[in-house]
Amino acid sequence: MVVPCAVTDHVEPHKGDRDRFWNRAMWQPACAWHHDVIKQTLEVMFAKGEIVVADLWLDSAVAVRLTLAELPVDVGVGGGQKSMPPSSGPAF
Secondary structure (H helix, E strand, C coil), rough: CCCCCCEECCCCCCCCHHHHHHCCCHEEEEHHHHHHHHHHHHHHHCCCCCCCHHCCCCCCHHHHEEEEEEEECCCCCCCCCCCCCCCCCCCC
């Protein structure tokens, strides 16, 4: 499914730095769920030094693993079934 972009995300948190804020090479489109759930988890991991800037992209392997772990339902064949209980954090 393709949906319009809800959020333009700054891949690396800009923390008020105007140059980072306006660096369009570090912008990525995101739906609200990815921005509010997955990206926030990635930013906490980044702040703790657990991942690098490249992992903050929503198509990175880390982000994809988090997305698959946090999806609320199985979207595969016979969709609609709970795929797994919500995780308490990334399963690495």
